[in-house]
Amino acid sequence: MLKDLAKKSRSYRGYDESRKITREELLEFVDCARYAPSSVNGQPFQYVLAYEPEMLQKIQPLTGWARALPELCLPFPGKCPTAFIVIVQNTDWDADLKRYLKDVGIVAQTMLLAAAEKDLGGIMIGNFSPEKIAEALELPENLVPMLIVAFGKPDEQIVIKEIDEGESIRYYRDANNVHYVPKRKLKDIVV
Numbered sequence: 706m707l708k709d710l711a712k713k714s715r716s717y718r719g720y721d722e723s724r725k726i727t728r729e730e731l732l733e734f735v736d737c738a739r740y741a742p743s744s745v746n747g748q749p750f751q752y753v754l755a756y757e758p759e760m761l762q763k764i765q766p767l768t769g770w771a772r773a774l775p776e777l778c779l780p781f782p783g784k785c786p787t788a789f790i791v792i793v794q795n796t797d798w799d800a801d802l803k804r805y806l807k808d809v810g811i812v813a814q815t816m817l818l819a820a821a822e823k824d825l826g827g828i829m830i831g832n833f834s835p836e837k838i839a840e841a842l843e844l845p846e847n848l849v850p851m852l853i854v855a856f857g858k859p860d861e862q863i864v865i866k867e868i869d870e871g872e873s874i875r876y877y878r879d880a881n882n883v884h885y886v887p888k889r890k891l892k893d894i895v896v
């Protein structure tokens with residue numbers, strides 16, 4: 706089952722905007738994330754929940770999508786995520802912003818797996834300016850944005866492509882907007 710969830714949990718860049726995400730759903734994702742491992746159990750993160758239109762409209766334009774497909778402006782109009790969780794580090798709890806760079810990925814993936822279990826989806830967004838997000842959300846100085854996770858009801862098709870060594874790892878789309886994600890084969894990643 707976990708493998709099925711891991712396969713289902715793709716990075717979606719198109720959502721059904723009519724499916725809103727509730728605060729309770731986001732709280733449940735964060736509640737899963739708080740059980741994640743953390744370096745020396747530091748747990749320096751807090752979570753800004755964005756699910757109301759005004760908040761979404763502040764965050765969406767500050768996020769960068771699909772850098773490998775510069776010819777497309779994703780998400781397409783009307784296909785935006787209906788929630789974001791901005792993972793922030795509370796520097797009063799730990800001011801070292803480098804120490805927890807691995808931890809942030811673990812909490813983000815935990816939340817995405819929780820979303821996949823509910824037939825929702827999302828994507829991690831690292832392409833943003835922490836300063837601009839902090840300003841837009843009027844965050845206090847001790848809360849530093851580390852990673853953004855978008856959520857929604859996926860509304861696009863993603864296909865995993867098993868690739869051989871030497872083949873391109875670059876993701877791509879066909880004329881029908883089907884998104885292909887190349888993944889290296891098991892035999893090629895075990896040393």
Ligand SMILES: Cc1cc2nc3c(=O)[nH]c(=O)nc-3n(C[C@H](O)[C@H](O)[C@H](O)COP(=O)(O)O)c2cc1C
Pocket residue numbers: 714715716717718769770771772810828829830831832833876886
């Ligand atoms: C830490 C991290 C940051 C990411 N940031 C972005 C981003 O800013 N914009 C984006 O479109 N995708 C972003 N992605 C998604 C990756 O492009 C995606 O994981 C990759 O293409 C593989 O697709 P998959 O997640 O469906 O396997 C990010 C992924 C990770 C792990």
